[in-house]
Amino acid sequence: MKYLAVLGRQPEISIAELEMTGFCTDIDRLGGTQKLAIKIDKKPLEFLGDLPEGKITLGVSDYSKNASKKTATVEALKLKKILVRHGRSVRVVENKEAVLSTATSLHNGLSGKNERKIELIKVDNDWYRVIGVQDIDAYAKRDQARPARDAKVGMLPPKLAQILINFCGPLPKNARILDPFCGTGVVLQEALLMGYQVYGTDINEKMIEYTEKNLNWLFFERATLAPVVTGLAAQAPRWSQCSRNNQFQISQGDATSFQWDQPIDAVACEGYLGKPMSQIPSDIKLKEQKQECKSIIMGFLKNLSNQIKVDTPVTIAVPAWLRENGEYERLDIIDEIENMGYNVNNKSREGLLYHRDDQIVARDIIILRKK
Numbered sequence: 001m002k003y004l005a006v007l008g009r010q011p012e013i014s015i016a017e018l019e020m021t022g023f024c025t026d027i028d029r030l031g032g033t034q035k036l037a038i039k040i041d042k043k044p045l046e047f048l049g050d051l052p053e054g055k056i057t058l059g060v061s062d063y064s065k066n067a068s069k070k071t072a073t074v075e076a077l078k079l080k081k082i083l084v085r086h087g088r089s090v091r092v093v094e095n096k097e098a099v100l101s102t103a104t105s106l107h108n109g110l111s112g113k114n115e116r117k118i119e120l121i122k123v124d125n126d127w128y129r130v131i132g133v134q135d136i137d138a139y140a141k142r143d144q145a146r147p148a149r150d151a152k153v154g155m156l157p158p159k160l161a162q163i164l165i166n167f168c169g170p171l172p173k174n175a176r177i178l179d180p181f182c183g184t185g186v187v188l189q190e191a192l193l194m195g196y197q198v199y200g201t202d203i204n205e206k207m208i209e210y211t212e213k214n215l216n217w218l219f220f221e222r223a224t225l226a227p228v229v230t231g232l233a234a235q236a237p238r239w240s241q242c243s244r245n246n247q248f249q250i251s252q253g254d255a256t257s258f259q260w261d262q263p264i265d266a267v268a269c270e271g272y273l274g275k276p277m278s279q280i281p282s283d284i285k286l287k288e289q290k291q292e293c294k295s296i297i298m299g300f301l302k303n304l305s306n307q308i309k310v311d312t313p314v315t316i317a318v319p320a321w322l323r324e325n326g327e328y329e330r331l332d333i334i335d336e337i338e339n340m341g342y343n344v345n346n347k348s349r350e351g352l353l354y355h356r357d358d359q360i361v362a363r364d365i366i367i368l369r370k371k
Contacts (some may be wrong), residue, residue: 001275002097009310013154013345014030014032014033016167016346017030017031017032017033017075017163017166017167017354018030018032018033019310020166020167020168020367021166021169021170021233027132027133028132028135028138029162029165029194029236030134030162030166031158031159031160031161031162031166032159032163033134033161034102034111034130034133034134034139035102035105035119035121035130035132035133035134036130036131037119037121037128037130037131037369038128038129038131039126039127039128039293039300040120040127040128040129040242040245041282042345043127044075044079044127045079045083045292046081046083047081047084047120047127047129048087048088048118049086050114050218051115051118052115052116052168054089054116054149054353055089055090055091055116056088056089056091056108056116056117057090057091057093057108057109057114057116057117057118057120058072058076058079058080058081058088058091058092058117058119058120059076059093059100059104059105059108059110059119059120059284059356060072060073060075060076060079060092060095060100060120060122061091061095061098061099061100061119061120061121061122062075062099062121062122063098063099063100063122063123063157064122064123064124065123066313067122068098069095069097069098071095071098071336072095072097072098072099072122073095075122076092076093076095078191078244079331080092083143085345090164090296093108093110093119093158097228099121100119101134102134102136103136105119105130105133106133106134106135106136106137106288109129109273110133111130111132111133112132113354114237118130119133123160126239129164132148139157139158139159142158142189142190143157143158143186144157145221146189146213146214146217146218147174147185147212148209148213149184149210149214150183150206150207150210153214156183156184156187156270157186158186158189158260159343160270160322160354160363161186161187161189161190161191161268162190162194162366163260163354163365164187164268164270164315164316164317164365165177165187165190165191165196165268165315167268167313167315167365167367168266168267168268168313168314168315169313170197171265171266171313172265173195174195174196175196175197175265175266176195176196176197176198176199176263176264176265176266177191177196177197177198177199177265177266177267177268177340178198178199178200178260178264178267178268178269179191179198179199179200179267179268179269180188180200180202180204180253180255180258180260180267180269180300180304181199181255181269181271181272181300182200182202182207182211182250182269183202183207183210183270184210184211184214184215185200185206185211185212185215185250186272187200187268187269187291188200188211188215188248189215189251191219191248191268192218192248194214194217194315197247197248198247198248198249198296198333199248199250199260199261199264199359200250200251201251201253201255201258202252202253202259203251203252203253203255203317204252205252208250208251208252211250212250215248215250235300245307249261250263250294253332255296255299255300255304256296256299256302256303257298257299257303257306258303260307262307264307264308264309264312265312266312266313266315267304267312267313267314267315267316268315268316269315269317270299270316270317270363271293271297271316271317271318272290272292272293272297272319273293273295273298273317273318273319273363274293274319274361275289275292275331276361277321277360278360279360280321280322280323280360281321281360282299286321286329289319289321290331292322293318293331294331294333296334297316297318297331297333298336298340300336301314301316301322301337301340301342301368302340305341305370306369309370310370310371311369311370312369312370313368313369314342314367314368314370315365315366315367315368316365316366316368317354317363317364317365317366318330318331318333318366319331319361319362319363319364320361320362321326321360321361321362322358322359322360322361322362327366328353328355330364333365334347334366337368341370342366342368342369342370342371343369343370343371344366345367345368345369346365346366346367346369352364352366352367353365354363
């Protein structure tokens with residue numbers, strides 16, 4: 001079965017995430033993938049003609065080399081014209097670009113759940129049918145509706161939290177995931193939604209209060225979130241039967257010295273990113289920030305190394321800073337990490353920078369396993 005992953009603005013992250021999860025086809029847990037599609041062996045007209053009777057809603061996205069809004073629209077209208085001639089009712093979803101946006105696909109019901117609401121993807125001579133569209137509304141709710149948020153400590157997107165967890169690779173059912181820099185609890189939230197147990201610590205007492213508040217909110221809102229994240233639907237009955245501390249544990253503690261309770265099956269976190277920046281830092285300021293961030297991150301990894309078992313996966317996002325030439329400067333820490341007893345799975349670190357356009361501080365994702 002040939003699949004097509006329609007990726008976000010940073011395709012390298014999405015490709016790596018797909019590989020780490022063994023190409024998971026549950027799009028609700030793939031933070032870096034916007035659409036999933038499956039190749040159709042029939043010609044598009046034949047495929048559409050075989051759909052159940054009733055009105056067809058059709059969208060066409062063209063990912064071919066020379067694609068444009070015009071080529072996508074022409075393909076869609078050509079298919080509609082022939083189908084109408086054969087007695088079918090067809091509504092074509094308007095293209096504003098060569099490819100339909102995730103929002104357009106989602107809000108027109110082109111997610112593959114309805115047999116007669118179809119998005120076809122053209123890639124040169126190959127055609128695919130979309131079988132999953134990222135639910136951007138659900139991500140927005142899980143991000144913006146949480147009761148405790150703090151822009152001053154950085155806003156970790158739920159999509160990135162999912163990516164960090166997925167980079168840990170396939171985990172056992174009910175695995176316990178540690179986030180030692182839990183902040184407002186976004187990684188813990190997403191891990192719970194995937195059906196894992198979670199353990200969070202943070203040096204800041206205020207962040208512990210925020211995490212507690214947000215996870216309690218998640219508990220009471222699970223019914224509205226369950227339809228979009230399958231892990232929670234299966235998990236909800238157990239949440240209602242057990243005390244919350246059986247499902248998540250939160251403690252205040254310094255990640256460079258804290259002694260965590262066992263077991264720890266995986267670690268997924270965003271480390272200390274330094275002070276917020278609104279402009280490109282001077283060389284002197286950058287040097288200070290790099291030293292501070294490196295000290296905390298390396299102190300944490302050294303402390304963690306003695307507390308986890310061999311082969312335990314560790315995914316950590318560390319800072320990288322935008323420079324005047326448009327490139328991002330990373331922390332030079334890979335060799336030191338390996339000397340602490342970790343295998344670095346992405347030593348080249350190519351393609352694993354997560355950032356918006358012109359964002360000053362990016363997240364540099366490092367994927368480790370205990371030796």
